[in-house]
Amino acid sequence: MSILISLQHPTDFTSTEKRISAYILAHLNQMPTLRIKDLAAKTYTSHSTIVRLTQKLGYHGFRDFQQALTAEIATQQHQSTTVDANFPFSDNDSVQTISAKMATLTINAIQTAQQQLDTAQLAQAANLLMQANRIFIFAQGDSQLRARSFQNKLVKINRFAIIADEYADEAWNAANLTTEDCAFIISYAGTTSVHQQFAAYFADHQIPLLVLTGNPQSPLLAQATTQLLTVQSEYNFAKIGTFASQAAFEYVLDSLFATMYAQDFHANLQNLQAKQQLLQAGPLTTKER
Template sequence: MSILIALQQQSDFTSTEQRISSYILAHLDQMPTILIKDLAAKTYTSHSAIIRLAQKLNYRGFRDFQRELTAESIAQAHQAATVDANFPFSATDSVATISQKMAALNIRAIQTAQQQLDTNQLAQAADLLTRSRRIFIFSQGDSQLRARSFQNKLVKINRFAIIAEEYADESWNAANLTADDCALIISYAGTTKIHQQVATYFHAHQIPMIVLTGNPQSPLISQATQHLLTVQSEYNFAKIGTFASQAAFEYVLDSLFAVMYAHDFHHHLQDLRQKQHLIQDGPLTTK
């Protein structure tokens, strides 16, 4: 995960660690040259507290932490001008400017998602879906569009996912899941009441569940077998559209599908050739 994102999320941070991370984020320009004793003095903490924070973020010590923080800060500073994820264009922008800003927004969203992606969680989630008897996807609104895109890709490897909330049948579908199946909940806020209800049920009945969310504090995470997190600078309501969050979700789901495909790459490739022959030149052709 990106060191800047980790400092912003402050997951499992003590109050002391929160104070240190908040100071660092507010004074990034000072971080390349600051001494640990000076950082401790400015945050009213100690050398050991700063080192513990660095180690919590998987760095050996303050020097490694400082080096990575500096590199990432410089890279961020040299990126193209930041586009507001909530209002990426204005009424006075030209068509060319709007298209450039939308491209920048999507690129930034995917880069951010890639930096945050836990590849161990991704691999385990892909394995879970590959081994499951059935896949049930719980998602609403824009996220259900991403679910349908993922559902469409799964057909290419002979897996057929059920959109559990398609006809308001989420409770019936949830009741039908067994420990041999897998539930995939896609929700940026991760606080929808029905999702919390089914997640609690799945956890209690040991039904495998994967959660894809943009909320590190989502109550769904503690119930999940595996979770995939992508935090974007997008508000819940005050925005033109869900551009960044949905671009990030699409990227994560594409990555999930790709890992599933790679599990048995040669078999899927051979199957692709056989199916293409049937559809393009065989009895299923529509030419």
């Protein structure tokens, strides 16, 4: 996960660690050259406390953490011009300006998602779905549109997913899952009560659960076997549309599909060529002759 997101959304920080985190976020411009003894003095803490915090974030020590944070800050500074994810355009903007802002918003959302993507978790998610007997995707609203796009791609590698929320059959579908299957919850807020209810059931019955969310505080994460997280600067309310979150979800799901495809790339490519022959010039063609 992004260092900045981890600092902004602490899950298991002590009060002292939260004070260090708050200072770092408020003085990012100083971080590339700040010495650990100066950070300790500014936050009224000790060297060992700072090192423990950096290790909790996945780094060996302060220097390792400082270098990674400096690189992340530099990447953000070189991103395209910032566009408000909630209100990316105004009534005074020309059509050209609106289209340019939407392009920038999409680029920024994907760049942010790429920086946050945990590739180890992505590989684990791909393995989970490839090993599952059946895949049940739980998603509502805009997230269900992304789920349908992912479902469509899976057909190309002979994997078939069920949209569990379709026709209000989500409870029946949840009841039918076994330990040989995989549940996949896609929810940006990650707070839907019925999804929390299902996640608890899956955990109690050792049913593998993959969660894709934009909320690092989502209660679903505690129940997940594997998690994919992409946090965007988008509100759960007061916005024109879910542009950033859905662009990020599409990118993550595309990356997940590509990882699954690459596990048996040559066999999948041969299968593609054989199926194309059937569909384009064989007995399954639907083209007029």
